[in-house]
Amino acid sequence: MPAFKTIDDLTNIEGKRVLVRVDLNVPVSEGKVTDATRIERVAPTILELSGKGAKVILLAHFGRPKGAPVADMSLSLIVSAVNEVLGQKILFAADCIGPDAEQAVAAMKNGDVLLLENTRFHKGEEKNDADFTAALAKNGDIYVNDAFSAAHRAHASTEGLAHHLPAYAGRTMQAELEALEKGLGKPAHPVVAIVGGAKVSSKIDLLTNLVKKVDALVIGGGMANTFLAAQGIDVGKSLCEHDLADTARSILAEAQTSGCSIVLPIDGVIAREFKAGAANEVVAIEAIPSDAMVLDVGPKSVSAVNDWIAKAQTLVWNGPLGAFEIQPFDKATVAAARFAAEQTKAGKLTSVAGGGDTVAALNHAGAADDFTYISTAGGAFLEWMEGKELPGVAVLSK
Incomplete structure (x- = not known):
């Protein structure tokens, strides 16, 4: 397995906009998250970056909306569960690109955490479309991928962004890759x-x-x-x-x-x-x-x-x-x-x-x-x- 950059390679990130791809595809029943394991897994990366004064912007998918908004696949449903796991209030934007996302990012203070709406509400996500990827990249200075579970997909938020911004593995991705290397790599x-x-x-x-x-x-x-x-x-x-x-x-x-x-x-x-x-x-x-x-x-x-x-x-x-x-x-x-x-x-x-x-x-x-x-x-x-x-x-x- 080739060497990869981790958060340890990031210096002076105070005030930087860090786009973090996370897996928040958690089970929800009657409006409540029934298993927060995936949120718990990405919490260390989010809290570490926030603690260093970065503006942490979360990108995630939820369900399979097939490129159009679907109300019961909105990430707004899991905001309270993320708040609970992180022990702090996060911000939410009603889109992951365009004016809604840009205004929410512009209003962030250092250390804030912002969750953008489901990336799969746009057809460009799963197609790894160049224009859609560029629109995502516009809101960040650095890209961190902490979603190993989505790493087998060449989507805009899992692969495309790494061609636009300096790219790093988050703590969950790092732990997964290190464990896999011990399992079958070497x-x-x-x-x-x-x-x-x-x-x-x-x-x-x-x-x-x-x-x-x-x-x-x-x-x-x-x-x-x-x-x-x-x-x-x-x-x-x-x-x-x-x-x-x-x-x-x-x-x-x-x-x-x-x-x-x-x-x-x-x-x-x-x-x-x-x-x-x-x-x-x-x-x-x-x-x-x-x-x-x-x-x-x-x-x-x-x-x-x-x-x-x-x-x-x-x-x-x-x-x-x-x-x-x-x-x-x-x-x-x-x-x-x-x-x-x-x-x-x-x-x-x-x-x-x-x-x-x-x-x-x-x-x-x-x-x-x-x-x-x-x-x-x-x-x-x-x-x-x-x-x-x-x-x-x-x-x-x-």
Whole structure:
């Protein structure tokens, strides 16, 4: 990963207008923010710049308004939540460019924080349109990107602005990039990756990239069934993409060539119905009844996974091992997550995890706080794991 400038490289910013791209795309229900995690993540950058006397101008998107104003996607809905997290009142402008934005910026005092309206209310945002980008840049002297979660998009506010103004990574972006570098960029070996979730089809690029980089790849969740079926194992009524058997076999062959151990379930927890508390039993993976489905990996498989975690110096995790949303099919994910958390806490492991289901699963296991780093970035985290260049990161390179 190329070197990038951070806020540490900024000097004498008192009175400077700093455009800060943040991710404020938070869940809102009945006019209230139900999870302020993303606001909390960007607070340190905002408060640091404000504390140094900069005029902090926040750029963000909210929902998918498709280039036109939509009342229930206005960032005005989250102003009070931002006030609460920052512990200070912020200003709000009813547009992100034009007279509304310019007047609000002109009225700012040093240390003020101003939130501009949803950038996606303009078609130019997602098109990375030159005129729209120039109109955004007009209100700033410096550009700081603190939205890793939007870094896989080459939009005006995530990529275009860096061509107009001196560009820096905010604290959240910096922490994310440093953690990812430890995870797959220049990791300490052995490196173990755990990849779970329902479908192989959504993670082909990811698996293909990982087998070339890690020492062991643990495959769990519904996607494990596709690999088992590709090897001739009858998976009964389990979720399985039989049409991807050739893809699974080619990933297994690539792993062999690269010297990557593939860890598939050796036993499974089966049930006849997909519901909480369904009657279930543990069977060897070769003995799945034709009328049953695998909803979690079994205890022997968990032991095998934990043996790999114990050997590892670096762990990268994306996706649960079973149907963790319904009990008792959360047991394997919880057991492995807690063991990884213990190893991390003991200083034996660097653990990096990300993706929506993953964050939920690790929180459910009570293990999230002890992981080295948990990415809330979703798509950007996945594209990074797939080995793709992220436009919003590439443009920050020194």
